[in-house]
Amino acid sequence: MKVALAGNPNSGKTTLFNAITGKVEHVGNWSGVTISKKEGQIKKNIHQSEGEIIAVDLPGAYSMSPFTSEETITRNFVHNEKPDVIINIVDSTNLSRSLFFTTQLLQLGIPVVIALNKNDLLKKKKTTIDIVQLAEKLGCPVVETTATKNSDNGLDKLIVKVLEVQDDKQTAPFDDQGVDLTDVKSVQDFDTKRFEFVKNLVNETETRQVKSSAQTKQDMADRILAHKWLGLPIFAVVMWSVFSISQTHLGPIFADILGGWIDGLYTLVESLLGDSVSPFLSALLLDGIIGGVGAVIGFLPLIMVLFFLLALLEDSGYMARVAIIMDRFFKKVGLSGKSIIPMVIGTGCAIPGIMATRTIQNVRQRRTTAMLTPFIPCGAKLPVIALFAGVFFNDAAWVGTLMYFAGIALIIFGALVVVRITGEKESRTFFILELPEYRFPSVQRAVVSTLSRAKAFIIKAGTIILLCNAAVQIMQTFNWSLQVVAEGAENTSILAGISSPFAFLLIPLGFGVWQLAAAAITGFIAKENVVGTLAVVYGITNFINVDELALVSGGSDVASIMGLTSVAALSYLVFNLFTPPCFAAIGAMNAELENKKWLWGGVAFQFGIGYVAAFVTYQVGTLMTTGSLGDGMIYGLIVCLALVAILLSFIKKGDKEEQRKSALCAA
Amino acid sequence: MNQAVLNILSDKKTTSLQEKDTTISAQRTVNSLVEAEVNKEYIIKEVISEDAEMVNFLFTLGCFKGQPVTLISILSETFVIAIKDARYSIDADLAQVVKLV
Numbered sequence: 001m002k003v004a005l006a007g008n009p010n011s012g013k014t015t016l017f018n019a020i021t022g023k024v025e026h027v028g029n030w031s032g033v034t035i036s037k038k039e040g041q042i043k044k045n046i047h048q049s050e051g052e053i054i055a056v057d058l059p060g061a062y063s064m065s066p067f068t069s070e071e072t073i074t075r076n077f078v079h080n081e082k083p084d085v086i087i088n089i090v091d092s093t094n095l096s097r098s099l100f101f102t103t104q105l106l107q108l109g110i111p112v113v114i115a116l117n118k119n120d121l122l123k124k125k126k127t128t129i130d131i132v133q134l135a136e137k138l139g140c141p142v143v144e145t146t147a148t149k150n151s152d153n154g155l156d157k158l159i160v161k162v163l164e165v166q167d168d169k170q171t172a173p174f175d176d177q178g179v180d181l182t183d184v185k186s187v188q189d190f191d192t193k194r195f196e197f198v199k200n201l202v203n204e205t206e207t208r209q210v211k212s213s214a215q216t217k218q219d220m221a222d223r224i225l226a227h228k229w230l231g232l233p234i235f236a237v238v239m240w241s242v243f244s245i246s247q248t249h250l251g252p253i254f255a256d257i258l259g260g261w262i263d264g265l266y267t268l269v270e271s272l273l274g275d276s277v278s279p280f281l282s283a284l285l286l287d288g289i290i291g292g293v294g295a296v297i298g299f300l301p302l303i304m305v306l307f308f309l310l311a312l313l314e315d316s317g318y319m320a321r322v323a324i325i326m327d328r329f330f331k332k333v334g335l336s337g338k339s340i341i342p343m344v345i346g347t348g349c350a351i352p353g354i355m356a357t358r359t360i361q362n363v364r365q366r367r368t369t370a371m372l373t374p375f376i377p378c379g380a381k382l383p384v385i386a387l388f389a390g391v392f393f394n395d396a397a398w399v400g401t402l403m404y405f406a407g408i409a410l411i412i413f414g415a416l417v418v419v420r421i422t423g424e425k426e427s428r429t430f431f432i433l434e435l436p437e438y439r440f441p442s443v444q445r446a447v448v449s450t451l452s453r454a455k456a457f458i459i460k461a462g463t464i465i466l467l468c469n470a471a472v473q474i475m476q477t478f479n480w481s482l483q484v485v486a487e488g489a490e491n492t493s494i495l496a497g498i499s500s501p502f503a504f505l506l507i508p509l510g511f512g513v514w515q516l517a518a519a520a521i522t523g524f525i526a527k528e529n530v531v532g533t534l535a536v537v538y539g540i541t542n543f544i545n546v547d548e549l550a551l552v553s554g555g556s557d558v559a560s561i562m563g564l565t566s567v568a569a570l571s572y573l574v575f576n577l578f579t580p581p582c583f584a585a586i587g588a589m590n591a592e593l594e595n596k597k598w599l600w601g602g603v604a605f606q607f608g609i610g611y612v613a614a615f616v617t618y619q620v621g622t623l624m625t626t627g628s629l630g631d632g633m634i635y636g637l638i639v640c641l642a643l644v645a646i647l648l649s650f651i652k653k654g655d656k657e658e659q660r661k662s663a664l665c666a667a
Numbered sequence: 668m669n670q671a672v673l674n675i676l677s678d679k680k681t682t683s684l685q686e687k688d689t690t691i692s693a694q695r696t697v698n699s700l701v702e703a704e705v706n707k708e709y710i711i712k713e714v715i716s717e718d719a720e721m722v723n724f725l726f727t728l729g730c731f732k733g734q735p736v737t738l739i740s741i742l743s744e745t746f747v748i749a750i751k752d753a754r755y756s757i758d759a760d761l762a763q764v765v766k767l768v
Contacts, residue, residue: 063727097729097751184719188726195729213737213749215706226742324756328744331758337745361720430721430761435747435754 001053002081003042003162006074006105007089008098009060010436012117014038015445016089016147017057020046020155024452025057026352027445028314030323031434032341032359034059035352037077047159056083062097064104065187078108085111085162092116092144093125093437095206099138099198100191106140106172111165114142115158120149121437126209134205139170148442173197218438222321231325238313239404244397246306247386252395254301262294266541280477280484288473288536289466295535295543296461296528299383300454306382308450310347315441319344320433326408327431333412334419336360337431339369343411346376347404348453350585353378354592362429368418370592371602372411374581375609377403379453380460380527381577387531387543391558392569399570403577410578410609417605421650423657460526468522469532476537495537508636509575509611510568510618520575526582538562567621567630571614579610608643615640700746700762703738709767711736716764728755730765 005013009031018025021040026033034057042053061074078086088105090098105112116131135142141161145154174197180186225234245251269290273282313319322344327337338360346353353373360366377385377400389399419425475495479485485493491500496514503517511517515537522529535541538561564572580586580603593599615636622630697703711734714722729751730736739747739754746762748755 062724065723065727094752097753100727100729184723188723188731191726192731192733195731195734212752213708213735213739215739219739219747219754222742222747223740228743231743320756324745325743327756327758337756337758428760430716430718430764431745431756431758432721432724432761433756435756 001049001051001085001166002056002083003053003085003087004056004058004078004081004083005087005089006058006078006101007060007115007117008062008091008094008101009434011060011089011091011098012147013060013089014057016087016115016117016145016155017055019147019153020159021055024448026345026348026449028319028344029317029436029439030314030320030341031060031436032338032356033345035073035356035358037073042159046156047163049163053159053162055087056081061101063101063191065191078105078110083110084166085113087115087158087162088112089115089117089145091118092129093118093121093127094212095129096198096202099201100195102138103172103174103194103198106138106170107175111168111170112140113158113161113165114138114140115145115147115154116142117145117147119144119154120146128207130205134201137173137201137205139173141165148445150444221438222435225318226321226324228328231321235322235325236401236405238318240397240401242306242309242313243400246302246309247389247400248395248397251302251305251386252390254305255298258301259298262290262298263541266290266294283477284470284473287539287541288470291539291541292469292473292532292536293461293466294541296383296465296532297458298543299386299531300457302386303379303382303457304450304454307348307379307453308446311446311449312441312443314344315439315445317436317438320436323433324435329412330415331431333415334365334424334427335368335415336362336365336429337433339365339372339415342369342373343376343408346373346378348379350374350376350378350581351588354585354588357592362427364418364422364424364427365429367593367595367598368415370589371418371598371605372414374585374589374606375407375410375414375578377407377577378527378581378585379457380582383528383531384523384573384576387534388569388573390543391562392564392566399573403573406574406613407577410613414605414609417647417651421654423654423661425655425658426662461528464526465528465532468525468529469536472518472522472533472536506575508619508630508632508639509571509614510622510630511564511572511575512631513563516562516564516572520572520579523576524580524582526584527576530576534562565622565625567625568618570621571618574617575610575614577610578606578613580606608647612640612643697767699767700736700738700748700757700765701759703767705738705740708735708737710734712766712768714765721761721764725765728753736765736767 005017007013010029014025014027014034017023017038017040018027020042022043023040025038036059038057040055042055047053058074058077064075086105088102090102102114116129122129131142131144143154143158143161145158147153147155174194176190179190224230266286270286323337323340326340330337330339341359342353342356345356350373354370357366357370357373360369385400385403389395393399472495476490476493477484478494479492480494480497490496495518499514499518499521502521503512503514506512506517518537519530519533522533531543540558540561543558586603589602590599593602619630619633622628697709703709711730711732713732714725714730716722725731734750737749739749742756745756745758748757
């Protein structure tokens, strides 16, 4: 048996889906979080039936109208896959809009059960709904639910109703027989009547003491949080606090404990191996695998604290306000405020972020957003940020905050360039976003989401990162004649051989050594590899608790082992964050861009931006801190100027295209 | 103190809005949402745009001829409006499209 969950955006479909299936799909208190359908089995303890029931969570839709593209996935699913029952999740605080979609669902000939969700909010708003009458008038069962609650949430009752109605024939209260569905005008005339029907229905069944258009405390909060001038600084403070807690205060406490365990494991395995094992195998296991993977896993506590805080933020409804603040800036560069949604999702992982661009209608805006979303530091880049903030900047929260805002700044710059290259400077687009109500974020939901992300992180570290570290260890142990490299002759290893030519290109950026180049290269497989590879090539097993370091590596601290100045370290961080993302994310870009020219243009652009940004960071930083120029200034400048010249020539071409178009329009 | 800040903020909003209104139309007839007064319910005269899909989308939200709409506030150059029982944030270009009686 198959049950579809359908309803308006942000009515709580995914929360309800997670509650009845036990899955942990991403939830946020704003519209458009779910972009593709998700399936799961309904837990046995909430239904008594013999067979299994599959629930399908669909992206939110306001209507089944054939004239809007937003709802395509939902419409196609309901039409093509014919679920046995539809659970229509209705935000009970907004019947007058939601029931419009309900009346359309009731026409499909599939039994519908209404979950009158967010029931807890009704009391707060002093609103009552006569559900008996509502069910009678609509001709389908109505169950009050509060999917966010653990018990007494109405969900078992909902599933009982679903099983009851599966073979029922319901009669639609409102039918479009005789309406020409291909004609916009006649459909709209009919839908006007449908809204009229809903309005009367709501008048009869709902008692509201407070008019919904009255000003509330929430509106007052918006005036400050999304204020023209205060909004952005407040957002900066919020992000800074998130980093301060996760990287300066709470995170390191947990990280120290975990680091101790990893060191313990290292010592344990070392003693178990004894002296009889070949030095190569013992180094592979200890330094390559335990050391490399351990260095990455060591950052898990910091990342978990950060994910937890971001989950609280998403749950609170604040992110939609950030979209409002950003719209002004995005609009000026030809993006839409909606572009912020993929970027916020991209803080977790760029892949779902890039996929979320599907909800942007305008093709150029969609492609530009897909191409620029990876500039927002994703979860995999956090260990890299945490490593450099910890080693070179004393765990300062400003490093992470600065990287996020630098990401946003590069996106704005990138969008500006793209809109000029495509010659669409003058094109206009609209922005509309539903404003969800603020709510007190749920600690439990944030914990569940954090644990699920932590699990994914550990799996990745135990598979792809482990393999890469083993490969790096092997490549640095052997030279091209497959002999073990002698001590002091590390430059002859395979790894050094492969990375040295790249290292040469990186001299003007302040980090032209093969070890750092190798780490940047493995970073394209997965960004966590930057940390793992650095651990392997420098023989550092623990970046956080560095008391024992002198014994292992001979240097007193990580910074001196790497031989980088703080400025060069920042430049290296910039390079790793703002060059192209991992291959998997490039794959997602390929899928969403649907155009090779855009894909390669995008990747080249990311390389160019990463290179120039790191160059500027290093050279300007060095000039400011030491008063002299950094290494390779001249030839780096030549490369950068060449890149800028290429960009300018594309922009010039775009401008001509724009002129041609406007001339065409005028004619 | 917070209350004071709030008052200042909302006062500022209203005055800037009034200034805008008087420059656009001396008789204070309100043509579209861009010129609307905060906190006053208006009836939508029509929604006109070349972007048919947007017009249809607004329709599904209940934003069409004859429906009531209230401007809640103007935040960072976007318009927060109440339609049916929801709040939406729309940009000035879209607010221009929603003509009022």
